[in-house]
Amino acid sequence: MMLMERLGRFCARAYLGLFFAYLFAPLFYMIAAAFNRSSVPTLSPWRGFTLHWFAVAWQDDRLWQALGTSFLVGCAVVVLSITLGLAGALLMSRLKARGRGLLYALLVAPVLMPGIVIGLSTAIFWDRAAQVSGFWGLAVLGQSSFISTYCMLIFMARLQRFDETLEEAALDLGASPRQVFWTVTLPYLRPALFSAVALAFIQSFENYNTTLFSIGIDETLPIYIAGKLRVGVTPAINAVACAMIAATLLAGLSFELARLYRRKRSRSRSRRIGHQAASS
Amino acid sequence: MSSALTRFGRLGLAYIFTATGLWLLVLMLLPLIVTIDYAFRPFLPPVDWGGPNDRYTFDNFAVVLLNKFNQTIFLKTIWASVLVTVLSLAACYPVAYTLAREKRSGRARWLAIALIIPFLVNELLRAFAWQLLLSYKGLFNQVLMSLGFISEPFDFINKNVGVIVGLVYTYLLFMILPLYTALESLDPNLVDAARDLGAPWWRIHWDVVLPHAKPGLANGCIVTFMLAAGSFAVPQLLGGTGSLWFTQLIYNQFNAINWNMGAAYAFCLVILCLVFIVIVMWLLRVRLSDIAR
Amino acid sequence: MKNDLALIGVAKTFGPHVAVQDVSVDIAEGSFFSFLGPSGCGKTTILRMISGFIEPSAGSIRLGTLDLAGIVPNRRPTALIFQNLALFPLMSVAENIGYGLKVRGVSAAARGRKVDEMLDLIALSGFAGKRIEELSGGQRQRIAIARALAVEPKVLLLDEPLSALDLKLRQHMRAELRTLQRRAGITFIYITHDQGEALAMSDRVAVMSKGQIEQIGGSSDIYDNPGSAFVASFVGESNILVGRITATDGQFAVIETAVGDLRGRNPKHLTTGDAAMLFVRPERLRIAAAEDDLVVNSLTGDINEVMFEGLTFIITLRHVSSRLVTLSLANDGTGLAFAPGSRQTVSFSPADGLILPAGPIARLDVVP
Numbered sequence: 001m002m003l004m005e006r007l008g009r010f011c012a013r014a015y016l017g018l019f020f021a022y023l024f025a026p027l028f029y030m031i032a033a034a035f036n037r038s039s040v041p042t043l044s045p046w047r048g049f050t051l052h053w054f055a056v057a058w059q060d061d062r063l064w065q066a067l068g069t070s071f072l073v074g075c076a077v078v079v080l081s082i083t084l085g086l087a088g089a090l091l092m093s094r095l096k097a098r099g100r101g102l103l104y105a106l107l108v109a110p111v112l113m114p115g116i117v118i119g120l121s122t123a124i125f126w127d128r129a130a131q132v133s134g135f136w137g138l139a140v141l142g143q144s145s146f147i148s149t150y151c152m153l154i155f156m157a158r159l160q161r162f163d164e165t166l167e168e169a170a171l172d173l174g175a176s177p178r179q180v181f182w183t184v185t186l187p188y189l190r191p192a193l194f195s196a197v198a199l200a201f202i203q204s205f206e207n208y209n210t211t212l213f214s215i216g217i218d219e220t221l222p223i224y225i226a227g228k229l230r231v232g233v234t235p236a237i238n239a240v241a242c243a244m245i246a247a248t249l250l251a252g253l254s255f256e257l258a259r260l261y262r263r264k265r266s267r268s269r270s271r272r273i274g275h276q277a278a279s280s
Numbered sequence: 281m282s283s284a285l286t287r288f289g290r291l292g293l294a295y296i297f298t299a300t301g302l303w304l305l306v307l308m309l310l311p312l313i314v315t316i317d318y319a320f321r322p323f324l325p326p327v328d329w330g331g332p333n334d335r336y337t338f339d340n341f342a343v344v345l346l347n348k349f350n351q352t353i354f355l356k357t358i359w360a361s362v363l364v365t366v367l368s369l370a371a372c373y374p375v376a377y378t379l380a381r382e383k384r385s386g387r388a389r390w391l392a393i394a395l396i397i398p399f400l401v402n403e404l405l406r407a408f409a410w411q412l413l414l415s416y417k418g419l420f421n422q423v424l425m426s427l428g429f430i431s432e433p434f435d436f437i438n439k440n441v442g443v444i445v446g447l448v449y450t451y452l453l454f455m456i457l458p459l460y461t462a463l464e465s466l467d468p469n470l471v472d473a474a475r476d477l478g479a480p481w482w483r484i485h486w487d488v489v490l491p492h493a494k495p496g497l498a499n500g501c502i503v504t505f506m507l508a509a510g511s512f513a514v515p516q517l518l519g520g521t522g523s524l525w526f527t528q529l530i531y532n533q534f535n536a537i538n539w540n541m542g543a544a545y546a547f548c549l550v551i552l553c554l555v556f557i558v559i560v561m562w563l564l565r566v567r568l569s570d571i572a573r
Numbered sequence: 574m575k576n577d578l579a580l581i582g583v584a585k586t587f588g589p590h591v592a593v594q595d596v597s598v599d600i601a602e603g604s605f606f607s608f609l610g611p612s613g614c615g616k617t618t619i620l621r622m623i624s625g626f627i628e629p630s631a632g633s634i635r636l637g638t639l640d641l642a643g644i645v646p647n648r649r650p651t652a653l654i655f656q657n658l659a660l661f662p663l664m665s666v667a668e669n670i671g672y673g674l675k676v677r678g679v680s681a682a683a684r685g686r687k688v689d690e691m692l693d694l695i696a697l698s699g700f701a702g703k704r705i706e707e708l709s710g711g712q713r714q715r716i717a718i719a720r721a722l723a724v725e726p727k728v729l730l731l732d733e734p735l736s737a738l739d740l741k742l743r744q745h746m747r748a749e750l751r752t753l754q755r756r757a758g759i760t761f762i763y764i765t766h767d768q769g770e771a772l773a774m775s776d777r778v779a780v781m782s783k784g785q786i787e788q789i790g791g792s793s794d795i796y797d798n799p800g801s802a803f804v805a806s807f808v809g810e811s812n813i814l815v816g817r818i819t820a821t822d823g824q825f826a827v828i829e830t831a832v833g834d835l836r837g838r839n840p841k842h843l844t845t846g847d848a849a850m851l852f853v854r855p856e857r858l859r860i861a862a863a864e865d866d867l868v869v870n871s872l873t874g875d876i877n878e879v880m881f882e883g884l885t886f887i888i889t890l891r892h893v894s895s896r897l898v899t900l901s902l903a904n905d906g907t908g909l910a911f912a913p914g915s916r917q918t919v920s921f922s923p924a925d926g927l928i929l930p931a932g933p934i935a936r937l938d939v940v941p
Binding site: 008012015016019020022023024026027029030033041042043044083084086087088090091094106107109110112113114115116117118120121122123124125126127128129141144145148167168171176177178180181202206208209212213221222225226229237241244245248249252 | 284286287288289291292295296297298299300302303304306307308309310311312314315318371374375378394395397398400401402403404405406408409410411412413417418419422449452481506509510511512513516517527530531534539542543546549550553557
């Protein structure tokens with residue numbers, strides 16, 4: 001019995017190890033290949049360490065332009081998706097009428113729709129309705145149609161635990177509905193707002209399927225990468241990947257540290273107030 | 281509605297209804313309706329729009345579903361996506377279970393972070409990483425050949441292996457997370473009780489753990505299947521010309537400006553996803569409200 | 574007076590459900606008024622109509638000469654204390670109290686003065702910088718009242734604000750609320766299902782049932798002269814005996830019940846043959862001495878149970894007809910002269926028996 005259990009635990013450990021190797025090995029391989037002097041991205045044969053490919057990537061104007069477009073699209077998507085998602089969340093959390101179920105299904109449907117279909121229908125609609133052909137603005141609209149849903153779900157999760165009498169109390173004390181929103185509802189939603197902004201930006205920044213169909217001749221970073229991958233791959237793309245992964249890790253790390261710092265500060269603050277109360 | 285007016289004010293209500301309405305109409309319903317409309321009309325030069333030839337027809341669908349070439353790809357996309365779903369489930373279940381049973385919360389947190397990191401890397405780059413390993417002159421073929429298992433490189437890319445491995449890799453997280461959420465809420469005492477009553481480990485999983493995880497299981501399977509079937513980047517990079525994916529057909533039509541045909545393909549893809557959802561829900565006997573939580 | 578609050582024929586229906594019907598009441602400025610009733614009787618709906626969160630389906634609500642119809646909650650001269658208090662968790666005590674002034678655009682300095690004044694009023698000076706989660710239940714209670722009073726409302730509405738507190742604190746807060754009301758000098762309208770609270774604090778009480786006012790009166794009036802079977806059964810404890818009038822004379826009548834013919838007051842002038850109910854408070858019953866066991870209104874039975882409650886003994890007597898009768902005896906420190914199981918006779922004076930028309934009574938299980 002003991003032996004069986006130990007064997008089982010060993011198998012579980014071994015499997016977990018294999019699983020994480022499966023997750024990380026390809027990424028490490030890709031990163032490492034960025035430093036090989038070879039003209040194709042590979043580790044074998046190893047032709048010596050170089051930073052040459054980073055320099056090549058750095059000097060590519062198209063890359064910078066694509067990065068700029070990605071930022072532009074990302075920021076626009078954040079603004080639009082937060083605006084739409086918040087409205088949807090407020091509506092869903094306060095609407096108690098019949099038809100709520102149907103409306104909810106409609107608003108959630110975009111995340112279940114293949115991204116490629118959203119991109120195609122965005123392109124077709126704007127071409128047909130307004131003779132607008134693809135450009136970065138269409139990509140914003142296409143992406144926002146489903147990223148707004150993510151934002152809405154984040155806001156709804158937070159609003160679910162919201163005590164609505166707080167809003168009534170504020171109204172009763174003389175605040176106008178607008179003041180209620182800015183002084184009571186929004187401060188409560190702040191953590192959800194941060195998550196929604198981060199998620200919306202990341203989703204937009206990473207998006208390929210929807211963007212591909214609606215962006216036309218403009219280029220976001222994923223579109224640029226896809227273009228690079230289609231013809232004549234050089235380790236420069238590995239260098240780009242390496243930089244992107246580093247940036248992502250750095251952003252994630254600082255986000256996590258900021259969270260820890262905030263929590264620590266609020267804890268020490270409440271302790272300080274506790275001391276004051278005890279000494280007074 | 282009068283209480284909503286007191287609560288939000290005229291301006292607030294105007295914002296809520298306009299924003300939601302625009303989102304629903306302009307970003308979702310109208311594009312979808314126009315696309316469906318396109319799918320049922322023939323591809324015509326603009327001068328013939330509204331002319332005698334511009335009428336509703338099933339011709340596009342006949343091409344999508346009856347053409348031998350398209351049929352093969354459509355069916356391939358279905359079975360390969362199902363295979364991807366099953367493989368993901370098999371690969372993720374032990375991980376999700378181990379993670380959910382991990383008692384040290386700090387360790388579980390680090391494992392979770394480690395799980396998420398690869399998924400912050402762009403989908404294209406993840407597929408590219410596998411391309412480096414699986415290509416004709418890639419690492420796997422080099423290793424296998426130098427070990428003497430094969431005498432000439434194996435064509436992972438054109439034999440569908442690349443697509444399937446890549447898709448499993450790309451969408452693992454969407455299987456693990458719902459499974460983990462479902463398994464975490466399982467009372468560990470139930471497992472101990474079942475073991476105490478003498479059930480072998482596979483019975484414990486079959487009788488106790490799996491039924492509890494059913495909603496998460498359904499959620500994971502549905503999302504994984506839909507992401508796989510609707511994936512474009514992975515087949516583009518890890519599938520050769522000999523192993524096209526259904527989404528690539530859509531893109532080809534889009535590029536050829538035959539948007540009517542593209543819309544018909546897209547329509548079929550959406551229907552396929554819906555059918556899969558219904559089948560999974562029927563197989564697992566779960567309701568929509570169990571899944572969408 | 575100028576700021577008397579008047580409800581005139583107020584009604585509210587939610588679809589087919591009638592929450593409040595035809596409620597008319599005048600509430601004098603500066604008085605402490607309570608709406609008392611079991612949950613679901615419509616009292617909260619009345620409060621929300623006064624504060625403006627619900628529009629009445631019919632009737633009007635006036636403050637002095639001002640008709641409140643169509644005035645949104647944030648412009649009404651009323652302030653509401655919520656059942657859960659609804660203190661803003663992300664704001665400090667001072668920010669909570671100053672909130673109403675801030676949204677009115679009052680300067681920070683003037684706000685600060687008002688906050689200090691309010692903290693003085695509720696005896697919590699020095700608490701300005703505290704966070705809400707650091708306060709005790711009673712302190713939160715007082716902060717909520719200070720926050721409402723800071724905007725100088727004409728009427729303060731309180732929605733069962735004491736229900737979340739424990740018994741001791743609840744009793745302490747009763748006295749405190751009453752004192753605060755005197756000091757603030759404005760109208761308090763209090764909603765509760767707890768008759769003890771209503772009777773202890775109020776100048777006047779309206780007892781409600783099923784969306785209607787059963788009776789309005791002063792506390793002792795409600796207790797001693799209930800106007801209906803519902804009020805008599807809801808307010809305070811009573812032995813309730815159902816029967817039929819067999820004789821009347823002047824202010825009194827005789828009612829035939831399962832435990833015999835009993836005599837009591839007949840304020841509603843019921844006549845022979847009417848279905849009626851007799852209400853006798855437990856504290857008005859007394860153990861009859863052996864020699865006067867032939868007086869009117871005597872009931873004989875075995876002592877079933879004795880419960881000691883400190884101030885009183887609560888004694889249940891099983892009448893020979895097997896009906897249970899409850900009486901309470903003051904604890905004078907000498908203990909009880911009889912044991913459970915012994916046979917005793919109890920009686921009450923006809924002036925302490927109240928005969929009312931038979932009607933719906935408040936059942937224990939509808940009182941939360």
